[in-house]
Amino acid sequence: MTGKEKEKEEEMTIPQIEEIEEEKEEELMAEPETAPVEGSEQDIEGLPGIGPKTAEKLKEAGYGALMNIATASASEIAAVADVGEGTASKAIMAARGALRMGYETGLQALENRKKILKLTTGSKELDKLLGGGLETCSITECYGAFGSAKTQIAHQLAVNAQLPIDEGGLNGAVLYIDTEHTFRPERIMEMCSAKGLDHKKILANIHVGRAYNSDHQILLADKAKDIMKEKNIKLVIVDSLMSHFRADYIGRGSLAGRQQKLNQHLHVLQKLADTYNALIYLTNQVMSKPDMLFGDPTAAVGGHVLHHAATFRIYLRKSKGDTRICKLVDSPNLPDGETVIRITPDGVIDR
Numbered sequence: 401m402t403g404k405e406k407e408k409e410e411e412m413t414i415p416q417i418e419e420i421e422e423e424k425e426e427e428l429m430a431e432p433e434t435a436p437v438e439g440s441e442q443d444i445e446g447l448p449g450i451g452p453k454t455a456e457k458l459k460e461a462g463y464g465a466l467m468n469i470a471t472a473s474a475s476e477i478a479a480v481a482d483v484g485e486g487t488a489s490k491a492i493m494a495a496r497g498a499l500r501m502g503y504e505t506g507l508q509a510l511e512n513r514k515k516i517l518k519l520t521t522g523s524k525e526l527d528k529l530l531g532g533g534l535e536t537c538s539i540t541e542c543y544g545a546f547g548s549a550k551t552q553i554a555h556q557l558a559v560n561a562q563l564p565i566d567e568g569g570l571n572g573a574v575l576y577i578d579t580e581h582t583f584r585p586e587r588i589m590e591m592c593s594a595k596g597l598d599h600k601k602i603l604a605n606i607h608v609g610r611a612y613n614s615d616h617q618i619l620l621a622d623k624a625k626d627i628m629k630e631k632n633i634k635l636v637i638v639d640s641l642m643s644h645f646r647a648d649y650i651g652r653g654s655l656a657g658r659q660q661k662l663n664q665h666l667h668v669l670q671k672l673a674d675t676y677n678a679l680i681y682l683t684n685q686v687m688s689k690p691d692m693l694f695g696d697p698t699a700a701v702g703g704h705v706l707h708h709a710a711t712f713r714i715y716l717r718k719s720k721g722d723t724r725i726c727k728l729v730d731s732p733n734l735p736d737g738e739t740v741i742r743i744t745p746d747g748v749i750d751r
C-alpha cells in the first residue's frame with residue numbers, strides 16, 4: 401500500500417471500510433462476463449490498472465495468465481509490476497471474478513471436470529484401477545522402495561504424455577525435475593522405438609532440470625510457470641520429491657522448517673496443475689516403521705503435508721522378476737485396489 405493509500409484508509413470510518421470490503425466481496429462473487437476456467441490462460445491486459453506496459457512486466461515475471469494474477473498477493477504483484485498495492489488488489493479481484501473463483505454449484509463443478517484429461521500409464525489394468533488413467537489438474541504421488549519402478553514409470557509417462565489425446569496421451573510436452581540424476585534419454589529411446597515414435601521429437605519435448613539441492617528444486621518449480629504455456633507442458637515430473645529435503649534438513653529440530661518449505665513447494669506444483677490443466681507426477685521414498693507389528697511396516701516419507709497434497713497415491717512393491725504390484729492407496733473418488741504391471745525393455749505393460 402502506498403503512503404497516500406494508507407493515509408486515506410486511516411481517515412475512513414469503520415462503516416466506510418466495511419462498505420469497501422463488501423464491494424470487494426461482491427466483485428469476487430459477481431458473475432463474470434468472460435469465459436471461466438479455460439480462460440485461466442486468457443490475456444491479462446485489460447484488467448483494471450493493467451495497461452500494455454504493466455502487462456508486459458507481469459508477463460516477463462511469469463504472471464502472464466489470469467490464474468497467476470488471481471492467486472498472487474497484492475504485494476507480490478505490486479513489487480513485480482511496479483504499481484501500487486491498491487491497483488494490484490483491484491487487478492487481482494478482477495482476475496478472480498473472470499475466473500469465477502467464488503463458489504460454484506455441483507453442476508458447474510461437474511462441467512469443469514470435463515476439461516480433465518487422463519494419461520495412460522501403459523498398463524490397461526493400472527489405468528482401470530485409476531479410473532481411466534492419471535488425471536490432469538491434480539498431483540499423483542508414487543511411492544515405494546528402491547527398485548520398485550517409480551523412475552521407470554516416470555520415463556513411460558514422459559513418453560505417453562506426448563501421444564494424442566485419443567491414444568491416452570495429453571498431446572503436450574514434459575517438464576522433468578530430476579533430483580537423483582536418474583533421467584536416461586537412452587531409456588526414452590527404447591520406449592519410443594517400442595511404440596514406433598520418433599525419439600528425437602519426443603526427447604526434444606522433455607525439458608529436464610537437474611536439481612542439486614532442495615532450494616534449487618524449489619526454484620526449478622517456481623520457474624516452471626515461465627515456460628508452461630510457451631512449451632505446452634502438460635506433465636510435470638519430480639523424481640524424487642523428498643530426497644533433497646531429507647538430506648538438507650536433518651534432525652528433529654529442522655522438521656518444522658522442512659515441512660513449511662515442502663508445503664510451499666507443493667502449493668506451487670498444485671497451482672501449475674490448476675492453471676495449465678497439467679498433471680503432476682511425484683515419486684517418493686519409503687521408510688520402515690519398526691514399531692509396527694502387523695501389516696506392511698513401510699510408509700511414505702513427507703508426512704501429512706504431502707499426504708494431503710497428493711490427490712492420488714500409488715504404492716509400488718517389487719514382485720517376481722519384472723513384475724510390480726501397484727496399490728491405489730488414496731483417491732477422492734475411486735475404491736482402493738491393487739493390480740500387477742511389468743517393467744520390460746519396451747516399457748510399462750500389463751502382466
Ligand code: GTP
Binds near residue numbers: 587685745
Ligand atoms: P529408487 O529411485 O532407487 O528409489 O528406485 P525406483 O523405484 O525409481 O526404481 P526404478 O524405476 O529405477 O526401477 C528399477 C527397476 O526397473 C530395476 O530394478 C529394473 O528391474 C528395471 N529397469 C530399470 N532400468 C531398466 C531398463 O533400462 N530396462 C528394463 N527392461 N528394465 C529396467
Ligand code: MG
Binds near residue numbers: 639
Ligand atoms: Mg528412482
